[in-house]
Amino acid sequence: MSCLIRKGLLLFICFSLVLLSSCGxxxxxxxxxxxxxxxxxxxxxxxxxxxxxxxxxxxxxxxxxxxxxxxxxxxxxxxxxxxxxxxxxxxxxxxxxxxxxxxxxxxxxxxxxxxxxxxxxxxxxxxxxxxxxxxxxxxxxxxxxxxxxxxxxxxxxxxxxxxxxxxxxxxxxxxxxxxxxxxxxxxxxxxxxxxxxxxxxxxxxxxxxxxxxxxxxxxxxxxSSNETKLYNLLENKANKVDIHVKKNKKSFTVAIENSKVKYKIITPPNSQPVIEMKIKTTGIIEETNESLSPSLLKKYSKLANQKTKKDTLQLLSRFRDENVDPLGFGLRYKATRLHIKDTYKEWTRIYPNVKFDVTVETSIKSTGTVE
Structure with a gap:
């Protein structure tokens, strides 16, 4: 019986090969x-x-x-x-x-x-x-x-x-x-x-x-070029970002080596909705118009924090005022709110009134000089 089954299977395969088309x-x-x-x-x-x-x-x-x-x-x-x-x-x-x-x-x-x-x-x-x-x-x-x-x-x-x-x-x-x-x-x-x-x-x-x-x-x-650069930073896609800091007559440029951005959307009842964003970066100073002291790295880091925070708030505010959302705030809101029937409709009402709370922590490791 098994011999007949094998012969029948072999005949079936042979007939199937005839029906196959060429690969072209x-x-x-x-x-x-x-x-x-x-x-x-x-x-x-x-x-x-x-x-x-x-x-x-x-x-x-x-x-x-x-x-x-x-x-x-x-x-x-x-x-x-x-x-x-x-x-x-x-x-x-x-x-x-x-x-x-x-x-x-x-x-x-x-x-x-x-x-x-x-x-x-x-x-x-x-x-x-x-x-x-x-x-x-x-x-x-x-x-x-x-x-x-x-x-x-x-x-x-x-x-x-x-x-x-x-x-x-x-x-x-x-x-x-x-x-x-x-x-x-x-x-x-x-x-x-x-x-x-x-x-x-x-x-x-x-x-x-x-x-x-x-x-x-x-x-x-x-x-613009600077806005595109900052968008990549906020999307955690930044690669070789530079931050130019200018304070009075002093100016320097920080080359960011690593960065990480996190945010969460807070919607307290009867209060203004807030997007809390935390940005952490590390880098070194690669250009300056005057000599910088390695002992003042914390001061330079603070100046870089202020510059990054200012630029980020301007870009996020523009996104909100122009009613565009390339960072996916609305998508995050839908994914974290399950109690609302039409979550995205609720987000379209919230987004124009949202407030941004940005915290920046920049760690400058070196002034870029060799002693």
């Missing part, structure tokens, strides 16, 4: 890899979308195996993003591979008018990675995607280097993944924030040191 594998010389996607809005109502792709040419496909163009670009205007991508396939002689597309650049007009529709395509396409980084391009996404800095090499993609710690490490750069952008768009109590890429006219230089908050009400807020 294509050799590398038949592919072209899309590294970046740029999406802009046009003034043409019939073709409102403009898509720009930056594609890497495999070194074996370059004549002679060396030199030549490292990248090629394709742009197309269309009534839908899906159609634009399919038409662009007919502009190259190889299959477009989106598996290596690590950066998506959106034009400023997309952020202001049509972010939800654009996100719908990016999320639905299974060949676009959810771990792709997303940024805003100025003057347009096309200009940023087509920019080729002199430092860019065929094996070193400049746009991706700004986001990953393998390249640039800066407290002035906000890194946002595609999956995190989608979460922030649909999650109440948390607003999207994206880095702003600026390209020069010659398309040889990229600058990333500001960011933009894009809340659900399209009331976009641009953060």
């Amino acid at each position: 594998f294509k050799d590398i010389d038949k592919r072209i890899f899309v590294l970046a996607i740029g999406i802009d809005l046009t003034e043409n109502k019939e073709k409102p979308y403009k898509v720009t792709l930056k594609m890497a040419i495999p070194s074996g496909a370059i004549k002679g195996g060396q030199g030549g163009e490292k990248y090629t670009y394709v742009s197309k205007e269309s009534e839908t993003l899906a159609k634009a991508l399919r038409i662009m396939k007919t502009h190259v002689d190889k299959e477009m591979d989106f598996g290596h597309s690590s950066v998506i650049i959106l034009g400023r007009s997309v952020i202001e008018k049509d972010l939800a529709d654009v996100m719908d395509l990016l999320i639905r396409r299974r060949d676009i990675q959810m771990i792709s980084w997303v940024g805003v391009g100025e003057p347009s996404a096309e200009n940023v995607v087509k920019t080729e800095p002199h430092s860019e090499m065929a094996v070193s993609f400049a746009l991706a280097n700004f986001f990953s710690d393998n390249g640039v490490e800066s407290a002035y750069i906000v890194s946002t993944f595609l999956f995190d952008l989608r979460r922030r768009m649909f999650e109440s109590g948390l607003d999207p924030i994206l880095p702003i890429f600026r390209a020069n006219k010659k398309k040889t230089k990229l600058m990333v040191n500001e960011s933009i908050i894009a809340p659900k009400n399209n009331n976009n807020i641009t953060l």
